[in-house]
Amino acid sequence: MRRTIGASNGLPSRHIGRVVDSSAIAAEWVPDLNFLLTVNNAEELSCLESLQRGGLTNVAPITGCPTIFRQLDVAVLDTEKALLPGDVVAVSGSQGFLHVLYREEDKHHTVFVTNRCSSNCIMCSQPPTSHEDRWLVDEGLKVGRHIRKSPAVVGFTGGEPLLAGRDLRILLDEMLTGHPDCLVEVLTNGRGFANPELANSILQDLPPRVSWMVPLYGHADFLHDFVVQTPGAFDETIAGLLALQDHQQVIQIRLVLVNEVLTEIEAIVEFICRNLPFVANVALMGCEPTGFALANRSSCETDYADWHQSLTAASSRLVDAGIRPIIMNIPLCVLPRHLWSHAAHSISDWKRVYVEECRSCSVADRCCGLFASHEKGWRPGRLSPIREEVVNEPI
Numbered sequence: 001m002r003r004t005i006g007a008s009n010g011l012p013s014r015h016i017g018r019v020v021d022s023s024a025i026a027a028e029w030v031p032d033l034n035f036l037l038t039v040n041n042a043e044e045l046s047c048l049e050s051l052q053r054g055g056l057t058n059v060a061p062i063t064g065c066p067t068i069f070r071q072l073d074v075a076v077l078d079t080e081k082a083l084l085p086g087d088v089v090a091v092s093g094s095q096g097f098l099h100v101l102y103r104e105e106d107k108h109h110t111v112f113v114t115n116r117c118s119s120n121c122i123m124c125s126q127p128p129t130s131h132e133d134r135w136l137v138d139e140g141l142k143v144g145r146h147i148r149k150s151p152a153v154v155g156f157t158g159g160e161p162l163l164a165g166r167d168l169r170i171l172l173d174e175m176l177t178g179h180p181d182c183l184v185e186v187l188t189n190g191r192g193f194a195n196p197e198l199a200n201s202i203l204q205d206l207p208p209r210v211s212w213m214v215p216l217y218g219h220a221d222f223l224h225d226f227v228v229q230t231p232g233a234f235d236e237t238i239a240g241l242l243a244l245q246d247h248q249q250v251i252q253i254r255l256v257l258v259n260e261v262l263t264e265i266e267a268i269v270e271f272i273c274r275n276l277p278f279v280a281n282v283a284l285m286g287c288e289p290t291g292f293a294l295a296n297r298s299s300c301e302t303d304y305a306d307w308h309q310s311l312t313a314a315s316s317r318l319v320d321a322g323i324r325p326i327i328m329n330i331p332l333c334v335l336p337r338h339l340w341s342h343a344a345h346s347i348s349d350w351k352r353v354y355v356e357e358c359r360s361c362s363v364a365d366r367c368c369g370l371f372a373s374h375e376k377g378w379r380p381g382r383l384s385p386i387r388e389e390v391v392n393e394p395i
């Protein structure tokens with residue numbers, strides 16, 4: 001989620017609105033949405049006043065100009081002038097931030113369903129909280145309604161989305177109905193689906209535009225339960241995966257490549273190929289150096305160049321089994337060339353950076369780059385720019 005500096009007057013905290021400029025307000029306005037009208041000059045101020053005289057109560061001004069902001073009783077200040085038309089924004093009142101919950105030009109879109117989680121993974125990038133946060137579901141519903149241009153794909157994440165229970169299905173239905181061409185990917189530990197009642201309430205008659213990203217960190221309980229720091233999690237996750245298969249859902253298994261997983265990666269992949277052959281693909285994911293990963297550095301920091309042989313063997317085994325491997329969050333120059341065809345442009349837009357070495361690199365437009373958080377953590381290996389023109393190597 002992008003965050004920018006701002007302020008607001010006269011609006012409730014977490015007021016959700018869509019940014020619109022004065023040339024588009026007439027075409028976009030509907031009574032049941034909130035609009036943040038760009039007001040940066042006298043002409044736009046006059047447009048706002050005319051809308052207000054017409055009785056529109058769901059249009060609030062947003063400005064990059066502190067003088068205009070101070071003049072108005074109800075207004076949002078976009079201090080960094082960072083917002084764009086079409087952005088769906090949460091105005092955070094006294095916190096001094098504006099959160100961009102949806103940006104049309106981004107490729108990666110995320111809805112946070114809850115901050116609560118039933119696991120406690122050693123590399124969790126978003127450490128969970130325990131307090132009640134049903135407001136995130138309400139906010140997710142509002143975001144879905146305020147989106148102007150439907151995304152191709154949106155990710156639902158947490159925390160653990162299944163802890164929202166039936167609310168997760170309500171959110172899914174809202175997104176799928178409001179955006180008929182949109183695919184939804186739900187990142188879940190899958191454990192809740194070990195409960196058949198919950199599985200039925202969420203999965204029964206679900207439109208086939210949802211896929212489920214389920215982490216599995218071991219071929220046996222000792223390893224998976226260690227990584228997620230929760231006894232019994234392995235058995236529940238396997239039961240959840242089988243429930244998803246019973247409901248004919250599309251499944252991606254995710255392996256975050258911490259050192260304990262890398263050590264056993266060939267055994268884990270063998271387990272998947274033999275016991276879970278119905279999964280559509282397996283993501284082999286570089287670890288994001290943030291959150292709990294910083295506290296568990298000996299497990300999470302690694303140079304992926306040291307694991308070429310294991311990554312190659314795991315990918316080959318998956319291909320042989322008819323399961324597509326997808327390598328995520330590892331820069332191309334840290335991978336051997338023969339694995340580039342499996343590499344995805346995976347790091348979310350607002351988390352991705354390119355560094356000095358990337359300036360002279362010929363594959364920067366196809367490379368996932370680095371997590372911005374590497375600056376406080378570590379790099380995924382030694383970067384060395386690719387100098388030559390690379391052709392005929394689909395990524």
Ligand code: SF4
Nearest residue numbers: 331333358361364367
């Ligand atoms: S130098 Fe940068 S852009 Fe090039 S492959 Fe490495 S990380 Fe990617």
